[in-house]
Amino acid sequence: xxxxxxxxxxxxxxxxxxxxxxxxxxxxxxxxxxxxxxxxxxxxxxxxxxxxxxxxxxxxxxxxxxxxxxxxxxxxxxxxxxxxxxxxxxxxxxxxxxxxxxxxxxxxxxxxxxxxxxxxxxxxxxxxxxxxxxxxxxxxxxxxxxxxxxxxxxxxxxxxxxxxxxxxxxxxxxxxxxxxxxxxxxxxxxxxxxxxxxxxxxxxxxxxxxxxxxxxxxxxxxxxxxxxxxxxxxxxxxxxxxxxxxxxxxxxxxxxxxxxxxxxxxxxxxxxxxxxxxxxxxxxxxxxxxxxxxxxxxxxxxxxxxxxxxxxxxxxxxxxxxxxxxxxxxxxxxxxxxxxxxxxxxxxxxxxxxxxxxxxxxxxxxxxxxxxxxxxxxxxxxxxxxxxxxxxxxxxxx
Numbered sequence: 092x093x094x095x096x097x098x099x100x101x102x103x104x105x106x107x108x109x110x111x112x113x114x115x116x117x118x119x120x121x122x123x124x125x126x127x128x129x130x131x132x133x134x135x136x137x138x139x140x141x142x143x144x145x146x147x148x149x150x151x152x153x154x155x156x157x158x159x160x161x162x163x164x165x166x167x168x169x170x171x172x173x174x175x176x177x178x179x180x181x182x183x184x185x186x187x188x189x190x191x192x193x194x195x196x197x198x199x200x201x202x203x204x205x206x207x208x209x210x211x212x213x214x215x216x217x218x219x220x221x222x223x224x225x226x227x228x229x230x231x232x233x234x235x236x237x238x239x240x241x242x243x244x245x246x247x248x249x250x251x252x253x254x255x256x257x258x259x260x261x262x263x264x265x266x267x268x269x270x271x272x273x274x275x276x277x278x279x280x281x282x283x284x285x286x287x288x289x290x291x292x293x294x295x296x297x298x299x300x301x302x303x304x305x306x307x308x309x310x311x312x313x314x315x316x317x318x319x320x321x322x323x324x325x326x327x328x329x330x331x332x333x334x335x336x337x338x339x340x341x342x343x344x345x346x347x348x349x350x351x352x353x354x355x356x357x358x359x360x361x362x363x364x365x366x367x368x369x370x371x372x373x374x375x376x377x378x379x380x381x382x383x384x385x386x387x388x389x390x391x392x393x394x395x396x397x398x399x400x401x402x403x404x405x406x407x408x409x410x411x412x413x414x415x416x417x418x419x420x421x422x423x424x425x426x427x428x429x430x431x432x433x434x435x436x437x438x439x440x441x442x443x444x445x446x447x448x449x450x451x452x453x454x455x456x457x458x459x460x461x462x463x464x465x466x467x468x469x470x471x472x473x474x475x476x477x478x479x480x481x482x483x484x485x486x487x488x489x
Contacts, residue, residue: 094211100143103146107146120207127151128151128157129151143170144173162189194206250421257285260410269345276412297334333374340380344385415461429464451482451485
């Protein structure tokens with residue numbers, strides 16, 4: 092006997108509700124009767140059904156349409172189509188639309204039992220898949236968060252100030268943030284931290300390098316073409332802005348954005364709407380926009396290469412990241428973090444850094460900042476394989 096299920100029986104024949112419905116209840120299932128397609132859709136929206144048995148000719152919404160809409164509303168629910176006209180074409184169409192099986196009237200109890208058993212197996216598999224997916228997602232979120240914290244590890248006053256500003260940006264829900272700092276100081280890591288703390292883990296973080304963004308590429312990547320605007324245009328091909336909607340849009344090297352793209356970005360920030368190419372419909376845009384630059388944007392504004400109004404809009408909440416040479420207290424915590432990060436997936440074990448290695452790292456100026464330190468530690472981990480990291484592993488000349 093199959094486990095008890097919550098079943099929705101959709102048919103306009105009273106006799107079927109009395110016979111099949113009573114049989115299902117005798118088998119221990121909870122059964123809800125519906126004689127109308129629209130009523131059935133409302134029930135599907137409101138209740139957590141395991142299985143829906145749907146008649147092909149149900150009033151107000153035909154069975155195939157009901158099947159299709161039910162799959163959209165509650166994709167995890169199993170659906171079986173019932174018809175007095177058991178044609179192969181109808182069966183194939185029902186299966187293509189997501190039905191797990193097909194029954195013909197008069198319904199034979201043995202066939203119904205087989206469908207119930209099949210539905211129970213599918214429900215069990217789907218629940219196991221959801222549990223596995225949730226477990227994997229939680230692991231990925233945890234690993235991603237730990238990985239992202241690489242450039243946010245530290246104890247220096249400068250680092251603590253950045254963390255306080257990140258928390259303030261999240262708590263105050265600023266929709267535009269400007270990150271400044273030399274190359275490799277961890278601007279994208281800070282942007283991802285803001286995203287992680289302020290947004291749902293399921294929302295998107297979309298990162299764009301403005302140095303590689305031409306005017307034509309900006310138009311096609313950020314404003315998708317409306318359906319039918321040209322042959323082959325598709326409405327299900329979202330642009331960068333749509334992908335980031337509800338999440339975070341990160342513009343790296345914002346100072347390299349062209350003047351035309353700057354104007355388009357300013358319009359989006361001011362109106363908080365996006366519009367597909369050759370479309371008159373506006374889509375609400377609700378995302379945090381974080382821009383990053385490794386050069387002073389004010390200089391670009393003064394030189395006429397960057398719009399002053401866009402600069403003012405982006406710099407509502409600025410955060411400056413100091414170079415690593417100015418926060419040397421963070422060098423060893425970062426190095427130890429990177430070493431652990433690289434050792435774990437490779438199955439390696441390190442005892443740490445030798446005194447000469449520490450002396451070398453603390454004296455070095457890191458023109459590439461935390462990114463250079465990360466590369467240095469990775470090279471040392473490869474050369475040393477295990478044990479104690481020596482100075483010679485960090486730099487060939489040592």
